[in-house]
Amino acid sequence: MTELITGLLQESISGIALGCIYALIALGFTLIYKATEVVNFAQGEIMMVGAYINFFFVTQFAGMTGGLNGWVFLAALFCSIIFAVLFGIILDYIINRPLKDEPVFSIIMATISLAIILRSLTAMIAGPISLIPVSPFGDSTIKMGGIVISILDLAIIISAIILMALFFFFFNKTRWGIAMKATSEDSEAAQLMGIPVKQVYRMVWVFAAIVGVISGVLLAPRMALLDTTMSYLGLKAFPAAILGGFGSIPGAVVGGIILGIIETVSMGTLSFHFEWIKEINDIIIWIVLIAVLMFRPDGLMGEAKVKRV
Amino acid sequence: MKKMTVMISILLLFIACGKQAPTPGVTDTEILIGNIQDLSGPMKELGAVLPAGSNLYFQYINEQGGVHGRQIKMIVEDHQYNPQKAVVAAKKLIEKDQVFCLYHVIGTSTCEAIRPILAETKTPLIAPATQSGTMSDLSRTAGDLIFHTDTGYDKQTNILIDYILNNDSNAKIGLIYQDDDYGENVLKGAGEAESRHSISVQKEAFQRGATDFTGQVGNLIKGSATHVIIAGVVKEPIIVMKTASAMGFSPQFFGTSPTMDHRVALAAGPAGEGFIAANFADLWNSDASEAVHYRELCDKYEVPEAYMGMYHFYGYITAKVLVEGLERAGKNPTRNRLINGMETLKKWDSGAFPPITYNSNDHAGTESVILVQIKDGVQTVITDWID
Numbered sequence: 001m002t003e004l005i006t007g008l009l010q011e012s013i014s015g016i017a018l019g020c021i022y023a024l025i026a027l028g029f030t031l032i033y034k035a036t037e038v039v040n041f042a043q044g045e046i047m048m049v050g051a052y053i054n055f056f057f058v059t060q061f062a063g064m065t066g067g068l069n070g071w072v073f074l075a076a077l078f079c080s081i082i083f084a085v086l087f088g089i090i091l092d093y094i095i096n097r098p099l100k101d102e103p104v105f106s107i108i109m110a111t112i113s114l115a116i117i118l119r120s121l122t123a124m125i126a127g128p129i130s131l132i133p134v135s136p137f138g139d140s141t142i143k144m145g146g147i148v149i150s151i152l153d154l155a156i157i158i159s160a161i162i163l164m165a166l167f168f169f170f171f172n173k174t175r176w177g178i179a180m181k182a183t184s185e186d187s188e189a190a191q192l193m194g195i196p197v198k199q200v201y202r203m204v205w206v207f208a209a210i211v212g213v214i215s216g217v218l219l220a221p222r223m224a225l226l227d228t229t230m231s232y233l234g235l236k237a238f239p240a241a242i243l244g245g246f247g248s249i250p251g252a253v254v255g256g257i258i259l260g261i262i263e264t265v266s267m268g269t270l271s272f273h274f275e276w277i278k279e280i281n282d283i284i285i286w287i288v289l290i291a292v293l294m295f296r297p298d299g300l301m302g303e304a305k306v307k308r309v
Numbered sequence: 310m311k312k313m314t315v316m317i318s319i320l321l322l323f324i325a326c327g328k329q330a331p332t333p334g335v336t337d338t339e340i341l342i343g344n345i346q347d348l349s350g351p352m353k354e355l356g357a358v359l360p361a362g363s364n365l366y367f368q369y370i371n372e373q374g375g376v377h378g379r380q381i382k383m384i385v386e387d388h389q390y391n392p393q394k395a396v397v398a399a400k401k402l403i404e405k406d407q408v409f410c411l412y413h414v415i416g417t418s419t420c421e422a423i424r425p426i427l428a429e430t431k432t433p434l435i436a437p438a439t440q441s442g443t444m445s446d447l448s449r450t451a452g453d454l455i456f457h458t459d460t461g462y463d464k465q466t467n468i469l470i471d472y473i474l475n476n477d478s479n480a481k482i483g484l485i486y487q488d489d490d491y492g493e494n495v496l497k498g499a500g501e502a503e504s505r506h507s508i509s510v511q512k513e514a515f516q517r518g519a520t521d522f523t524g525q526v527g528n529l530i531k532g533s534a535t536h537v538i539i540a541g542v543v544k545e546p547i548i549v550m551k552t553a554s555a556m557g558f559s560p561q562f563f564g565t566s567p568t569m570d571h572r573v574a575l576a577a578g579p580a581g582e583g584f585i586a587a588n589f590a591d592l593w594n595s596d597a598s599e600a601v602h603y604r605e606l607c608d609k610y611e612v613p614e615a616y617m618g619m620y621h622f623y624g625y626i627t628a629k630v631l632v633e634g635l636e637r638a639g640k641n642p643t644r645n646r647l648i649n650g651m652e653t654l655k656k657w658d659s660g661a662f663p664p665i666t667y668n669s670n671d672h673a674g675t676e677s678v679i680l681v682q683i684k685d686g687v688q689t690v691i692t693d694w695i696d
Contacts, residue, residue, distance in 0.1 A: 003531065007527050007531065010523060010527055010556070011523050011524050011527060014521050014523035014524075015521070015523075018520065018521045120349070123349075123353065127615065128353055128354045128356070128357035128358070129354060129357075129358075129615050129616075130354055130543075130572075132572060132575055132576045139551060139554070139555065139578065139579075139580065141555045148555050148556050148557070150555055219520075222520060222521075223520055223544065223548075224543075224544045224547035224548050224551070224576050224577075225543060225544050225547070225572065225576060227354060228353075229351045229518065232351075232518060233518075233520070260521075263521065264521055264523050264524045265524065266524070267513075267514070267515065267519075267521075267522075267524035267525055268523060268524020268525065268527045268528055269524065269527070269528075271513075271514070271524070271528070272527075272528040272531060272532075278488075278514050281488075281514070281516070282488065282516050
């Protein structure tokens with residue numbers, strides 16, 4: 001019995017770390033969706049670009065200072081975030097602004113094109129050979145009872161919690177956050193009330209780029225090798241966002257974590273005790289998703305939208 | 310005037326009869342080869358490196374005067390690892406570009422998808438770049454047109470299990486496999502070995518692209534496996550061994566040929582120490598005669614260092630098999646003569662593959678592997694060819 005519980009706990013912790021990555025990607029979607037009602041299909045690619053940029057800075061700084069140390073990683077992270085800010089501003093200029101008053105569908109198509117362009121550009125610039133990412137935490141772990149937690153996983157979980165809390169606070173308690181909510185509700189009315197809608201949009205894209213880049217930095221060492229296929233993980237964050245309730249920040253976290261746990265536990269303990277789980281483990285996530293949507297069509301934490309006609 | 314017309318007509322008739330229908334892709338100066346790789350999908354890394362390796366050998370042969378005076382030219386198409394796109398690419402190469410034969414098409418499902426076109430157009434496929442045992446199954450469509458160079462995954466799994474049990478008859482064997490065509494072929498081999506040895510192998514699946522193996526490793530700990538075979542590609546053995554090491558689980562790890570990649574040792578670090586992978590060819594940096602020649606050519610043609618390695622060498626060595634087939638097809642090659650030529654290979658030594666034999670009942674080529682172990686972070690060959 002204890003073996004079963006330790007096993008489940010062990011898998012759940014890995015699942016939570018994996019889920020936090022999904023949650024961070026889902027948060028990227030959510031931020032943009034909340035303010036602009038656009039689904040950004042390039043969020044996984046923004047994450048991938050972040051991982052590559054961070055790798056570039058780490059190797060540059062390590063070359064300059066003659067080795068890897070904590071400062072190298074911190075400086076690389078700082079530069080990557082600066083890059084994310086610029087990247088977000090550029091994306092706002094090339095994707096959001098020209099298409100602002102076009103149908104949402106056009107903007108979604110533009111984000112899909114962006115995804116393909118980013119993947120190809122990254123492959124062209126970085127070359128076809130995959131890179132071996134390094135993590136400031138190495139392979140170190142801590143043991144608690146019978147459970148092993150890697151420091152990297154712990155860092156992923158803590159960073160995700162901090163980012164989520166920051167954004168939650170921002171959206172609910174600050175003037176800019178409320179301005180963003182108002183813009184998403186009705187951009188014309190918001191503009192009439194004196195909200196600088198253009199700046200709000202730019203800020204949203206910048207935030208999404210920062211979250212994307214940070215998730216890339218955190219995920220890369222967990223992937224063993226860094227290549228452009230990393231961006232496909234973005235697709236897994238969609239069910240997470242929908243499960244939690246599209247547009248809800250706590251929902252993105254909950255959805256991501258549930259998905260991560262399902263993934264590890266179904267491959268682990270569940271398939272150990274029930275052979276047939278192995279046969280369906282690739283569709284299990286979708287079964288859960290449909291089951292949740294049947295009872296809660298707006299997702300677990302989503303707010304039901306009521307529109308007065 | 311009338312006489313003149315009749316004579317010209319007769320002359321034209323002679324010319325027409327005297328000249329056979331030309332073989333696609335073959336001119337007096339050139340042989341055109343078609344290759345389909347993943348240039349922009351999940352395996353695009355190989356898509357860049359494999360044809361570069363083949364072209365290295367073709368460049369060498371072309372500088373020597375080509376095959377029977379003809380230069381070899383290869384066209385590479387992209388299938389993005391998508392079977393439907395592979396079909397489109399094969400059609401384009403065979404019908405529009407009129408290639409002589411297909412060569413080194415990558416992927417199991419993609420090669421399976423183009424079988425009907427091969428059969429319809431009687432186009433041979435030499436050295437498909439997959440180790441699936443289904444490639445040498447003569448009962449399948451176009452089986453007679455496909456010449457496999459690599460030892461199949463089913464055979465590899467059989468050999469690994471035999472090797473484990475030879476060394477430790479009480480071994481409890483675990484297997485982590487990718488849940489697709491590749492894994493299916495591995496499971497076939499595991500099933501054969503299970504019934505031969507009357508043992509039971511603990512099997513754990515993963516989805517392609519999985520990044521977390523805590524569950525599978527946890528199950529192997531519960532099953533108290535002493536030896537674990539990882540049938541993944543490059544990322545999977547790294548993550549599995551790191552996860553196992555973190556969880557204090559240290560069985561002897563083995564891997565099928567796709568895991569035989571030097572980056573496993575680089576990225577897995579201490580967790581990967583002792584990892585044994587099966588390989589169907591000698592190492593590119595070994596003393597095997599063709600490996601030595603390969604490195605000389607890399608030097609001569611200034612191949613970028615990032616390209617040099619097992620995949621580049623794989624492209625190179627399969628090109629040598631193709632060239633041997635083209636030589637044996639004779640001075641006036643046809644697709645049929647290529648097939649007959651390939652079928653005359655008998656324990657032929659390529660200098661890197663195990664001896665290759667083809668005949669009308671056997672298109673498998675080789676059935677053995679060498680085992681390569683990571684020792685002090687370096688890949689070291691620990692066995693001779695075993696089968």
